[in-house]
Amino acid sequence: MDLKDHIREISDFPKPGILFYDISTLLAHADAWQVTMGRMAKAARAYQPDVIAGIESRGFLVAAPLALKLGCGFIMVRKRGKLPGGTVKHTYQLEYGEDTVEIQDNAIEPGQRVIVVDDLLATGGTFGASVELLRKVGAEVCAAACIIELGFLKGRDKIDVPVHALMTYDQ
Numbered sequence: 001m002d003l004k005d006h007i008r009e010i011s012d013f014p015k016p017g018i019l020f021y022d023i024s025t026l027l028a029h030a031d032a033w034q035v036t037m038g039r040m041a042k043a044a045r046a047y048q049p050d051v052i053a054g055i056e057s058r059g060f061l062v063a064a065p066l067a068l069k070l071g072c073g074f075i076m077v078r079k080r081g082k083l084p085g086g087t088v089k090h091t092y093q094l095e096y097g098e099d100t101v102e103i104q105d106n107a108i109e110p111g112q113r114v115i116v117v118d119d120l121l122a123t124g125g126t127f128g129a130s131v132e133l134l135r136k137v138g139a140e141v142c143a144a145a146c147i148i149e150l151g152f153l154k155g156r157d158k159i160d161v162p163v164h165a166l167m168t169y170d171q
């Protein structure tokens with residue numbers, strides 16, 4: 001099955017000049033979503049992870065079912081200010097300005113093997129920061145996985161673990 005048939009491309013969202021790759025149509029198609037999660041699980045299983053970390057918010061939609069499929073725990077990498085209790089933060093640079101990701105300080109036990117998961121890899125800033133954050137709380141980050149990679153943005157160059165994408169767009 002060609003999963004690209006289930007991705008909707010929307011021009012000029014959220015800003016003029018951006019071509020938005022919408023996974024809503026993939027999620028809404030039961031067979032295509034089953035195939036997607038099967039392929040994600042196949043790639044992820046090879047790393048024998050203990051924990052799957054999902055990146056807010058679309059990453060949660062991919063990471064939570066993946067964790068269930070693999071029999072792993074699921075943890076959340078969230079945007080600033082959303083998590084209760086003790087947290088650890090990591091701030092990273094955007095093209096203009098900066099952003100912060102956050103995780104609960106007890107989310108993992110030191111040395112646990114973690115795969116970090118999102119729906120889409122663009123510039124790599126979000127994945128790169130999430131890998132650093134997970135390391136701050138003692139994770140052994142063994143891979144990053146996503147459904148879509150925007151290859152022309154070279155985001156994987158910012159991620160120092162193996163990156164798995166189910167599909168790549170080159171423009």
Ligand SMILES: O=P(O)(O)OC[C@H]1O[C@H](OP(=O)(O)OP(=O)(O)O)[C@H](O)[C@@H]1O
Pocket residue numbers: 055056057058059118119120121122123124125126127155
């Ligand atoms: O590789 P990058 O350039 O960092 O971009 C990729 C990130 O951007 C999108 O999230 P967004 O911030 O739109 O949030 P959402 O998941 O809540 O829609 C996407 O889901 C990734 O998390």
Ligand SMILES: Nc1ncnc2[nH]cnc12
Pocket residue numbers: 018019020021022120122
């Ligand atoms: N072009 C794009 N489509 C969907 N999500 C994105 N996140 C960052 N860039 C994106």
